[in-house]
Amino acid sequence: MAPATALSPASVADLIDAMAAARRGGHALAISGGGSKAGIGRLAPGAVLLDMSAFTGIIDYDPVELVLTVGAGTQLADVEALVAAEDQMLAFDPFDHGPIFGEVGGRATIGGVVAAGVAGSRRVSAGSARDHLLGFRAVSGAGEALLAGARVVKNVTGYDLPKLGAGSWGRLFAMTELTLKVLPRPPVRATRAIAGLDAQQAIRAMAAAMGSQAEVVAAAHISAQLRGGAALTAVQVCGFGPAVEAKAAILDCVLAAHGRVMALEESEAIGLWDDLRTLAPLNSGQPLWRVHVPPSRGAAVVSNLHPHGAHWLFDWAGGLVWLTFDGDPDLVRAAAARAGGHASLVRGPAALREKVPAFDPPLPGVAALEERVRRAFDPSGVFETGRFGDRA
Amino acid sequence: MSLVMPEPYAGVLARRSEIVRALRAIVPGEGVIDDPDALRAYESDGLTAYRQPPMVAVLPETTDQVAAILRWCHAQGVRVVPRGAGTSLSGGALPLVDAVLVGMARFNRMLDIDYADRLAVVQPGVTNLAVTRAVEDRGFYYAPDPSSQIACTIGGNVAENSGGVHCLKYGLTTNNVLGVEIVLMDGEIIRLGGRQLDSAGLDLLGVVVGSEGLLGIVTEVTVRILPKPEGARALLIGFPSVESGGQCVADVIAAGIIPAGMEMMDRLAIHAAEAFVEVGYPLDVEALLIVELDGVTAECDHLTGEVAAIARANGATTLRLSADEAERVAFWAGRKAAFPAVGRVSPDYYCMDGTIPRRRLPEVLERMRELSEQYGLGLANVFHAGDGNLHPLILYDANVPGELDRAEAFGADILRLCVAVGGVLTGEHGVGVEKRDLMPEMFSETDLRQQQGLKCAFDPKSLLNPGKVFPMLHRCAELGRMHVHRGATPFPDLPRF
Numbered sequence: 001m002a003p004a005t006a007l008s009p010a011s012v013a014d015l016i017d018a019m020a021a022a023r024r025g026g027h028a029l030a031i032s033g034g035g036s037k038a039g040i041g042r043l044a045p046g047a048v049l050l051d052m053s054a055f056t057g058i059i060d061y062d063p064v065e066l067v068l069t070v071g072a073g074t075q076l077a078d079v080e081a082l083v084a085a086e087d088q089m090l091a092f093d094p095f096d097h098g099p100i101f102g103e104v105g106g107r108a109t110i111g112g113v114v115a116a117g118v119a120g121s122r123r124v125s126a127g128s129a130r131d132h133l134l135g136f137r138a139v140s141g142a143g144e145a146l147l148a149g150a151r152v153v154k155n156v157t158g159y160d161l162p163k164l165g166a167g168s169w170g171r172l173f174a175m176t177e178l179t180l181k182v183l184p185r186p187p188v189r190a191t192r193a194i195a196g197l198d199a200q201q202a203i204r205a206m207a208a209a210m211g212s213q214a215e216v217v218a219a220a221h222i223s224a225q226l227r228g229g230a231a232l233t234a235v236q237v238c239g240f241g242p243a244v245e246a247k248a249a250i251l252d253c254v255l256a257a258h259g260r261v262m263a264l265e266e267s268e269a270i271g272l273w274d275d276l277r278t279l280a281p282l283n284s285g286q287p288l289w290r291v292h293v294p295p296s297r298g299a300a301v302v303s304n305l306h307p308h309g310a311h312w313l314f315d316w317a318g319g320l321v322w323l324t325f326d327g328d329p330d331l332v333r334a335a336a337a338r339a340g341g342h343a344s345l346v347r348g349p350a351a352l353r354e355k356v357p358a359f360d361p362p363l364p365g366v367a368a369l370e371e372r373v374r375r376a377f378d379p380s381g382v383f384e385t386g387r388f389g390d391r392a
Numbered sequence: 393m394s395l396v397m398p399e400p401y402a403g404v405l406a407r408r409s410e411i412v413r414a415l416r417a418i419v420p421g422e423g424v425i426d427d428p429d430a431l432r433a434y435e436s437d438g439l440t441a442y443r444q445p446p447m448v449a450v451l452p453e454t455t456d457q458v459a460a461i462l463r464w465c466h467a468q469g470v471r472v473v474p475r476g477a478g479t480s481l482s483g484g485a486l487p488l489v490d491a492v493l494v495g496m497a498r499f500n501r502m503l504d505i506d507y508a509d510r511l512a513v514v515q516p517g518v519t520n521l522a523v524t525r526a527v528e529d530r531g532f533y534y535a536p537d538p539s540s541q542i543a544c545t546i547g548g549n550v551a552e553n554s555g556g557v558h559c560l561k562y563g564l565t566t567n568n569v570l571g572v573e574i575v576l577m578d579g580e581i582i583r584l585g586g587r588q589l590d591s592a593g594l595d596l597l598g599v600v601v602g603s604e605g606l607l608g609i610v611t612e613v614t615v616r617i618l619p620k621p622e623g624a625r626a627l628l629i630g631f632p633s634v635e636s637g638g639q640c641v642a643d644v645i646a647a648g649i650i651p652a653g654m655e656m657m658d659r660l661a662i663h664a665a666e667a668f669v670e671v672g673y674p675l676d677v678e679a680l681l682i683v684e685l686d687g688v689t690a691e692c693d694h695l696t697g698e699v700a701a702i703a704r705a706n707g708a709t710t711l712r713l714s715a716d717e718a719e720r721v722a723f724w725a726g727r728k729a730a731f732p733a734v735g736r737v738s739p740d741y742y743c744m745d746g747t748i749p750r751r752r753l754p755e756v757l758e759r760m761r762e763l764s765e766q767y768g769l770g771l772a773n774v775f776h777a778g779d780g781n782l783h784p785l786i787l788y789d790a791n792v793p794g795e796l797d798r799a800e801a802f803g804a805d806i807l808r809l810c811v812a813v814g815g816v817l818t819g820e821h822g823v824g825v826e827k828r829d830l831m832p833e834m835f836s837e838t839d840l841r842q843q844q845g846l847k848c849a850f851d852p853k854s855l856l857n858p859g860k861v862f863p864m865l866h867r868c869a870e871l872g873r874m875h876v877h878r879g880a881t882p883f884p885d886l887p888r889f
């Protein structure tokens with residue numbers, strides 16, 4: 001459902017005008033970074049696209065302060081190249097979802113990945129966008145310019161609004177400028193793997209690695225059915241050269257009880273962790289779900305859905321289950337709930353997205369509170385595009 | 393003192409005995425305290441310059457009791473102040489004359505420890521250190537480690553988003569909390585987050601952490617626990633100038649090293665600490681840096697070598713590497729005792745907590761020296777050098793008329809300076825009442841109004857911990873448009889101050 005029109009604000013004043021016009025006109029505004037959003041949820045008829053791509057550029061970057069301020073419309077790839085040139089990284093491992101939707105990559109913006117709360121495999125060790133967003137500037141749905149957080153790594157002055165900004169999905173304010181924490185990029189990485197484990201065995205092996213002194217940064221498992229052969233359970237460590245060898249040696253020890261431990265060649269390891277970002281093994285085009293559960297419950301989720309034809313892999317040591325599943329969406333949501341978590345519909349045909357909300361509806365008390373929080377920043381509901389099952 | 397607190401509700405003060413009776417009906421036995429002498433135990437927190445006994449204190453033991461207390465107070469328009477261990481350094485737990493103080497000390501049980509999922513579910517009155525104590529025999533620990541960790545509670549840590557010397561590498565409380573159960577002011581019990589990473593909706597957990605008891609009373613907390621690193625070694629490095637110490641910090645980070653802890657002390661703090669604990673700190677240096685590296689042994693060895701080389705290149709005059717665990721602990725002993733140590737050389741001290749971009753350190757120190765002369769008060773400096781979080785300690789004597797006022801004015805100038813160079817008013821101690829009136833230094837009126845809008849979403853009658861964080865609380869209705877959505881009526885008019 002393409003929106004009727006699009007706006008391309010070039011300044012904060014333009015944004016304030018856009019909010020005012022939306023309030024007057026009674027139409028919704030769909031904030032768009034890379035605009036790769038055709039896939040998510042459903043859009044209210046008449047919603048106007050608010051294109052943030054003019055808010056682009058590096059505003060301040062001081063590697064030694066570990067702080068980077070960028071325009072929210074800056075492309076993720078540009079930000080990553082900038083920090084990589086200083087041997088730094090966005091530790092939360094954000095990634096471009098383009099390939100997951102069968103599109104070319106490169107369109108994702110830093111504002112989009114932060115607003116979508118995107119985090120990659122290193123989420124288990126380094127945290128998510130929420131943990132790295134230090135501050136931002138934005139214009140609220142009320143049409144007011146807003147400054148939140150700050151440009152230093154340690155700050156508790158006032159409410160932690162950056163936490164709300166990360167994962168806000170364009171529902172509270174349009175962010176124009178973001179300040180992110182950056183970290184040194186570890187010079188060396190190593191991956192240890194075990195082949196042939198089933199879901200429950202994999203969960204146990206990953207838990208053992210996570211609970212060891214190897215300082216594991218990522219742990220994932222790709223099921224046998226997706227590898228056309230033996231399942232692969234992989235654990236990554238990183239750091240300075242001598243340390244990485246020592247950490248890998250700890251893994252060799254800890255994992256030995258779970259199977260034959262292999263040291264993956266660098267190219268193989270890179271391919272594996274890339275597969276986890278692009279979800280190449282799950283590119284069947286079937287509806288794609290993202291299930292968040294306590295790590296020990298990942299196996300319970302797949303044992304419920306596997307018999308119904310789900311294909312799956314684990315990231316975050318089992319705490320994130322990606323699955324493709326053509327069957328009844330309620331089965332996925334029920335399995336997630338039984339395991340103490342929740343499920344998001346990431347990809348699916350329009351007809352499905354019309355019926356099934358992208359996110360698990362919150363319990364009534366939390367839903368009412370969320371609604372009040374949204375009203376605090378967006379009193380007249382200009383960001384209520386209907387995309388998330390909220391009123392359209 | 394010039395602290396202006398919200399005007400007491402006269403009607404509430406007049407109904408004190410009725411309020412006590414109502415609370416007794418909810419929390420039987422010793423759980424309601426109305427004796428004026430006994431109430432004095434709650435009259436202040438770690439910011440002892442401000443004192444005010446509460447109208448009444450209540451010590452609930454269950455979430456249902458907390459909910460009943462808040463529901464009743466909400467219905468009756470009675471203010472509430474939550475309290476953990478009372479170690480806040482910003483007056484966050486300071487009572488109000490017309491408020492019920494809700495003490496969470498009886499919420500002191502560990503509810504669950506789950507090693508497979510690497511988490512612990514604890515009640516908010518459990519102390520910070522108790523979490524580590526409960527899991528350390530299995531090789532785990534809870535990473536945030538405020539210096540007050542023997543006493544302060546997890547509930548207080550959540551409210552203040554507390555840090556510690558290890559937070560550069562391991563994060564603040566917010567990065568280590570997975571979920572909470574919280575009771576809103578109207579008595580509604582909700583859960584935010586859980587045992588998994590990330591929740592489905594807005595990150596309300598993220599705003600509850602660090603909300604200084606203004607959004608709800610936390611009744612249960614799920615924290616992450618981490619495997620204890622294989623080892624840790626510390627370097628004790630002396631520099632002939634604070635500038636060279638600061639440059640060393642910058643160079644360590646530029647080399648891609650994030651130490652577990654990186655702390656700096658200036659001359660006065662070094663001398664006070666050494667006189668107090670006698671751990672062998674060098675006395676002929678202007679700045680002392682403690683750099684701790686943790687992780688696998690090979691990493692500690694490698695990185696201590698790198699840091700030592702960087703320190704030498706920056707003109708370090710003394711350099712010691714801890715040979716064993718006892719020596720590592722000794723290096724820290726002086727730093728950890730720095731506050732009480734300064735307390736021995738001055739009748740009173742006032743601890744500040746601004747953060748600055750590290751590159752501005754030399755000019756900030758220089759300007760603080762000038763201010764110290766201008767106000768005629770001594771200053772000792774202790775800082776979390778890795779993240780630019782300063783703890784200047786202003787030395788004064790409360791018995792000398794005017795010195796406390798001067799110390800506060802000096803402190804306010806330091807915080808203004810932090811903001812002026814691109815930093816913030818508080819890195820980990822919170823705004824509370826202490827920095828409340830300085831908030832406009834950092835935020836515009838619009839910014840503050842939007843933050844208060846968030847407050848109104850949680851507590852529309854502004855009954856929870858009023859007078860804290862925000863300089864002037866608008867009535868929620870005054871924030872205007874915010875609750876008027878498609879013709880829905882705003883909540884009724886409320887008393888204002």
Ligand SMILES: Cc1cc2nc3c(=O)[nH]c(=O)nc-3n(C[C@H](O)[C@H](O)[C@H](O)COP(=O)(O)OP(=O)(O)OC[C@H]3O[C@@H](n4cnc5c(N)ncnc54)[C@H](O)[C@@H]3O)c2cc1C
Nearest residue numbers: 031032033034035036039040097109111112115169170175
């Ligand atoms: C449930 C789910 C569904 C997903 N569906 C898709 C999909 O269909 N296509 C896809 O490519 N990726 C999808 N992703 C991944 C994620 O949305 C993208 O990685 C990321 O958003 C890409 O950035 P973008 O610039 O393209 O953002 P956009 O796709 O333009 O926007 C992403 C979200 O962030 C908001 N937003 C963007 N910029 C700002 C800003 N400056 N201020 C405030 N809010 C802003 C938007 O309103 C939108 O809600 C999905 C992720 C999840 C968890």
Ligand SMILES: Cc1cc2nc3c(=O)[nH]c(=O)nc-3n(C[C@H](O)[C@H](O)[C@H](O)COP(=O)(O)OP(=O)(O)OC[C@H]3O[C@@H](n4cnc5c(N)ncnc54)[C@H](O)[C@@H]3O)c2cc1C
Nearest residue numbers: 476477478479480484538539545547548549551555605610
């Ligand atoms: C010697 C000393 C050293 C310190 N060192 C550090 C340090 O290194 N790092 C650091 O960050 N801080 C430090 N502090 C400050 C203080 O210890 C922390 O802010 C601590 O988190 C406060 O915990 P508490 O239990 O004492 O809370 P209190 O002081 O009782 O309360 C603090 C705030 O939390 C609220 N609150 C308490 N419990 C709850 C609850 N269950 N639900 C909702 N709100 C609640 C109160 O209303 C108040 O606003 C230090 C303090 C002292 C005295």
